[in-house]
């Protein structure tokens with residue numbers, strides 16, 4: 354049954370694409386397909402690539418803003434914190450979330466990993482006050498979207514997070530932004546030009562966007 358639904362969804366997506374191309378001259382309604390104009394992929398490949406690059410630069414510190422564990426409590430989590438714990442050589446992993454239940458779930462699921470701490474805090478405040486030197490920053494938190502702002506709310510909040518944390522980023526470091534397979538303005542829209550001023554380069558875009566600086570050959 355699931356497969357049939359998936360196939361029907363895929364057909365619907367292609368019909369939309371043809372409709373958009375032939376009849377709308379490439380114009381996309383801002384409300385179309387919830388703003389997602391490409392087929393949605395899981396973030397797994399990107400998380401793995403980032404973990405590999407993090408190890409290659411001998412990264413030590415990971416900060417994740419917007420954490421969570423997929424399970425009874427949340428269906429929206431992809432368990433990125435577990436990925437860092439299992440696939441990187443990080444000495445410090447701070448998984449920050451402002452939902453106490455999410456923090457509890459992360460702490461429970463990761464208790465065997467000494468490097469990882471589930472932190473209850475607003476990620477934007479955490480980034481302002483942390484004294485850590487961050488080698489990898491994952492931004493994957495929710496942000497309120499005022500009516501009719503179609504993503505600007507997210508774009509502004511993500512920029513704010515970057516501005517709060519930018520002085521804490523190591524000279525050689527990575528920034529990973531989730532959910533960037535979306536029509537702009539969205540989570541990556543304001544950060545990318547700002548981070549480029551600070552020497553970050555875009556390594557890839559899509560389901561997630563990876564930025565890196567100070568790394569000789571960042572293509573993995």
Ligand SMILES: C[S@@+](CC[C@H](N)C(=O)[O-])C[C@H]1O[C@@H](n2cnc3c(N)ncnc32)[C@H](O)[C@@H]1O
Nearest residue numbers: 419420430431432433450451452476493494495
């Ligand atoms: C999509 S989930 C994160 C998924 C997680 N990165 C994963 O891959 O499993 C988004 C999380 O952001 C959290 N959140 C929302 N606003 C936040 C904020 N200002 N600071 C920290 N966490 C926040 C929510 O409570 C939610 O758990």
